[in-house]
Each structure stands twice: as C-alpha cells, then as structure tokens.
Amino acid sequence: MLVLEIEDIKTLISKIGYKEFYLELIKTMEEDYSNWEDFDKTPRVANHVDGGVIELMPVSNDKLYSFKYVNGHPKNPEQNKMTVMATGQLSVTATGEPLMFTEMTLLTAFRTAANSAMAAKYLAKKDSSILALIGTGAQSEFQYLAFSYIFDLKEIRYFDTDPKAMAKFAKNMAQFDVKITACKDSYDATDGADMITTCTADKRYQTVLTKDMLKKDVYINGIGGDCPGKTEIAKDIVESSTVVVEFLEQARIEGDIQQMPKDFTCTEIYEVIRGDKKLNVATHGTILFDSIGFALEDYSVLRLIYDLAKKNNVGKEMNLIPELDDVKNLFSLL
C-alpha cells in the first residue's frame, strides 16, 4: 500500500508547480462532479465534541472508494495545534483493497481552494479582479493562489481578528505579484470587492458578512460555515442571494443554509458544471456558494495524487495489508 507523507506531497507539487497542479485538480473535480449520479453519496459522519467536530467523509463509484478523516477545532491554535487536520485513504471498490493512505491537511487546503476557484469560474463575473479574504488562517494563501489562476486579480483585501494571522498572511504573500491591502475590519475588506471568501473559524452563529457590507452584486465563497451551529453569513444575505451548494443533503445540516427552513432548496454545483443551469453574478446578482466541503472533492484530489505519485515514483510502499500465498492462512503471519 502506498503511503504519502507531507514531504511527498511537497515533492509532487514542487515538481509540477502550483499552477499546473491547481488547474489539473480543477479539471479532475469538474470531471467527477459531471458524473454526479455515478457516486454513492452520503452526508459526512460527524462526532460533535466539546469545542469541535471530528468527521469521516466517504464516497465511492464503481472504480474507487475514498474517505477522509478530518477535524475542525477552532480553539486549537490557542494550544499551537491546527484547527483542521486530516488524513485520507483510497481503495479499489471492486475488492475493497486499500491503494493509498496519505496526509490530507495540505491536500484539504489545496482541494478546498481548487473547489472554491472552480465554482467561481462559473458563478463570478469573468472580469472580477478584487478578492476579499476574511480570515487569514491556514486556508487563506491557498485560496488566493487558486483564484489567481482563474481570474486576473489586481488586489487582495484581507482582514482577520487576529493581527498575527494578518502579519503571517502578508509575509507569505510577499512572494506573489499582487497588491495586498490590510483592512481594519470586514467592512473595509469587502469595500469594492468583486469576490469575497469567508474562511473564519469559530464554532457559533457568526455574522462575518452582513448585508450592509454588500454595496454591489458580488460573488460570496463562504467556506467557514460548515458545521451545525457554525455559520458566517447573515441570514438576510442567504435569503436574498442565489445560493449554490455542493451536496444539498449535507449543506442543509452544515452550511449557512442551516439558517433557512428545512425544505429550503437551491442549485447544486454539478448542475452548473454540466451546464444544466447557467448562473452568474452578471445575470443573477449576488451569488453565495455555500461551501462546506464534500467527500467528492477529496476523492478527486486523492485519485489525482495517486496517479501523480505512481508516475513520479513518490511515496513509500508499506506493509499494511497482508500478502499471503494462502489467503485463508492469516495465522501464518504470526
């Protein structure tokens, strides 16, 4: 079984380059979302614990099965631990044979940002050039990079309640050729923005984005409202926007649409990718992509990384699954 560590993911991505990797990942996700009906889908299994959540995210089609283990503990940084940490596995559906086990903390940031940029490619105005980032923690630079390969970004306006997170963002962004503007609050950050990513972490009903901040039609990519009792977008924005989600059954439980009546319905992103529905801020006004992270995005990044690792001979084959001459003689291993 192939095992990939953080170093292996770094090696693969530095070989390929950020741009190529993001674009390839977006293409892989579009392919998988287009085959929506082929997948056995379920909302993730969430264990809610004091101060956080631990989730298992499975999905499969007739070729491959994948799952991710991921947590969300917004107060972890106070103990110098990450809010979100993840590992994942890819298996052969027909036999159940595990193929790969991998780190997924980095891969989650890449796949989340790729998913955000993929949705924005269809839903945001083509000439969007100012991106606001509210929350400059672990996910933030990944978000910028993915959007930068789809849009001609002229300015990033950013705000975080933690000045250290803002300083970290500014330092990491210095290597990229884009104007960054530190803002004093979310009002300031959203001023003039064409697209707004909210990626804050706080396990409560927050209103990071309120209606009076929206002076024109914008594209909102809400990724931090992703758990029951954890939202970011004011209810009147959800009510008045065109809303797109990944998987409605899961979004009703975990997304910002949890604030809406139980029978609330909206577009799923696969319909937009397939061209069944054409939605864009230019024609439909403000659009909210109420993203919570769906297992299919992990499936896409896992199958892409598995292919890349095999092609580039990266990772270690580890003895985690018995190989036996007589498969009924497990006892022979002892």
Ligand SMILES: NC(=O)c1ccc[n+]([C@@H]2O[C@H](COP(=O)([O-])OP(=O)(O)OC[C@H]3O[C@@H](n4cnc5c(N)ncnc54)[C@H](O)[C@@H]3O)[C@@H](O)[C@H]2O)c1
């Ligand atoms: N939708 C998805 O697919 C997906 C994937 C990964 C992470 N997430 C979610 O995205 C969020 C960010 O994840 P992360 O790994 O960057 O977490 P993080 O803890 O590293 O960063 C979150 C940042 O939000 C800031 N923050 C909290 N409240 C704020 C507010 N009101 N205004 C401005 N800033 C505020 C914090 O100070 C922190 O710096 C989390 O809620 C996480 O659960 C979603």
